[in-house]
Amino acid sequence: MSTSFQNIKGTFDILPDAYSDGGTRIASSAEWHAVEETIRDVMHRHNLEEIRTPIFEPTELVARGVGQMTDIVSKEMFAFERSGTNYVLRPEITAPVMRSFLQHHLEQRGGVQKLFYIGPCFRAEQPQKGRYRQFHQFGVEVIGADDARADAETIAIMMAIYRAFGVENTALRINTLGMPDARAKFVNALREYLEPYEDDLSETSRRRLAKNPLRILDTKLDYEQEILSDAPTLTDFVESDSREHYERVKTYLDELSIEYEEDPLLVRGLDYYTRTAFELESPDLGAQSALAGGGRYDLLAEEIGSSQPVPSIGFAAGMERLFLAIAAAGNDLPEPPGADVFFASLGDDAERWVFRTVHRFRSEGLHVAHDLKGRSLKSQMKEANRQDATYAIIIGGNELEAGAAQVKHMASGEQVEVPFDGIVDFVMDRK
């Protein structure tokens, strides 16, 4: 059996069993469920509520929210047009959540809205390990709070999730970006500082100098780092309000014993960030080392049309990278339990009886498996074994006549006779 079709580049199928795609392990659907369940559990413990938004949005929302100059908008969007409207498969979920918050006036629910999401995103990037064209993000948006405790709590939630999976080998870096005015002044100063060195810079850095000088700061080239060692720092330009806010965030992080490293060179790729920025990295993931990142985005709401500012903070995290980190930590996800009962039948009468009984047992709440191919008893027993069934129940002419089934405990091999009307209780009692 085969087909010439295949999944689109940069996407992957999630199958009942884990498998290897090239060098990357793709987790099973059960593992995805287990991870999502743990994420939801941690979110709920932190008093967050789930929000789900469509996977496509007007292009304009994303362009305004994320920023025209970003790589995401300028070259990585899956966009299409229909009947004169431009749509885009969402490349991230913060702007859509803010759109939804504003559209549905969620501030009217009162208090701070603490939301989380989990779902697919799309970016037309060159795929590699930990980076896909359809990937999955989970994240948090704490909307309507400018208090530094909101920043620290958001980071704490993020850390709690990785802890829940036993992912300990991580580095949290934080910084403050200040407000746009300060950043603009800094960008000018940085440009002035770097211009004399222009000929020494790499091609990409020269391009960034013109387009987005902030990005030069996280160059990986040693000699460029050298040049930057005496450059002005963003911190020097950040206005006192933001600096005080930053100090409070750090105090609250200390309060929670969350370890972090201050990184004045940390800048984030999306335009909407203000003040607090942070990133969680794992040294175990190769080139795509960012597990999660986030920050404060006090200006996003107005950017997409709100008449009022809505101070907010959040983070986004990659599911695929979480799986990589879990694997690197050597941790296993729980296996799903097998069937409670596998019904094996012999002969037409038994098949009919089993078919009816299987459905009755399922309505009683049992996980029941059976054969749909009319195979030999031996094959059915093999199937029961493969499905990891707790009990195999054998029904043939003899059992129908006696009104009692042969019930075999697969792990021990012990087999007993149980009257038909006692089987459900027998299995339930021993679950």
Add this chain to the structure above:
RNA sequence: GUGAUCGUAGCUCAGUCGGUUAGAGCGCCAGGUUGUGGUCCUGGAGGCCGAGGGUUCGAAUCCCUCCGGUCACCCCA
């Protein structure tokens, strides 16, 4: 988008100085036991050798293009 590298049964991989019908292990199906799984034995199915083109008497093997994976750049979750 750029560079490097890889692509042979469902999976992991042998096989390339070009030469009969392309192999192994595991998995799958069946039989050994016409009413009993996990171990064992036996047999079977399953491959346009990633796709297309070229060189050649002859291509899994050599060349080109494309597709896909991986690694890195870039960027980021």
